[in-house]
Amino acid sequence: MLNLLRKDFIAIRSSLWTILLYLVVFSFAFIPKSEMSMYFVGIYTAFGSIILATMIDIKNHNHNFLVTLPVSRKNIVQAKYLSSILFTLFGVFASFGIHWLVDLNFPELNKPNYSVLDIMVSVGMVLVLVSIYMPLFYALSKKGAGIINGVFMVSLIVLAQPFALFMSMVNKEGMINGQVITAISIGVILMFCASYLLTIRLFSRKDL
Numbered sequence: 001m002l003n004l005l006r007k008d009f010i011a012i013r014s015s016l017w018t019i020l021l022y023l024v025v026f027s028f029a030f031i032p033k034s035e036m037s038m039y040f041v042g043i044y045t046a047f048g049s050i051i052l053a054t055m056i057d058i059k060n061h062n063h064n065f066l067v068t069l070p071v072s073r074k075n076i077v078q079a080k081y082l083s084s085i086l087f088t089l090f091g092v093f094a095s096f097g098i099h100w101l102v103d104l105n106f107p108e109l110n111k112p113n114y115s116v117l118d119i120m121v122s123v124g125m126v127l128v129l130v131s132i133y134m135p136l137f138y139a140l141s142k143k144g145a146g147i148i149n150g151v152f153m154v155s156l157i158v159l160a161q162p163f164a165l166f167m168s169m170v171n172k173e174g175m176i177n178g179q180v181i182t183a184i185s186i187g188v189i190l191m192f193c194a195s196y197l198l199t200i201r202l203f204s205r206k207d208l
Contacts, residue, residue, distance in 0.1 A: 009083070012053050022048045023091075027098055031109070036163070038099045038114050042122040044156065046091025047129050050084045051149050054137055077200050081134065081192075088126040092119055117181070124188045129156075131188075131195035138203045 012019075022045045030037035096119055103111050129152070136148050 012049075012056055015052055015056065018052060019045065019049045023094055023098070027095075031099070031102055031111070035112055037111070038095050038118055039122050039125070039163070041098065042092040042095030043125050043129075044091075045095065046088045046122075046126045047133075047152070047156070049087040049091060050126075050130060050133070051152070053083060053087065054080075055149065073203050074200050077134075077138070077196065077203055081130075081196050081199075084130045084134070085127075088123055088130070091126070092122040095122070120181070120185070124184065127188050127192050131191045134195055135199045135202055138199045 023041070026041045026044045027037075030040045034040060096114060099111060099114055102109060103113075133148070133152060140148060
């Protein structure tokens, strides 16, 4: 399992500049203009990194090679889900750190005081996206990966403003409480686990 995780990060090492570029571009695009910029920068950077990692797998035919090794397809999927969690944490915490620095150095931007709840929301959103994306990626793989990635990125761009309006309304109405947070967190975890089990089933049946 550890070697499979190392494989993902070794494969993406030459493309680290792309991930940093995501972080810089999204920061410049959203921070000056949106109160929800911490969500957007973190979610876009994290999910963009996950898509980049899967595209590298396709480009290098990694799955075709991995299935010839003495590792199970279940472990291959496990490693991909674990690496997606690591990319998620990196994107969200990098966004939080950037916004903390911006708040210190550019108080005139009047950025909100982001909290642990904002981090949890960002992580939860990415995990929901991963839960939908991974089964589709493993089911369609090389044949449909470009289409899937395009659809997801366009959807993120289109839904950005409605999401910002929804979060603003939720904050104003005070709809968030401990019970709601717990229920949503459990729902996201269950969705992620169900996605993982479905992906294993799909990949196990796939002919490579």
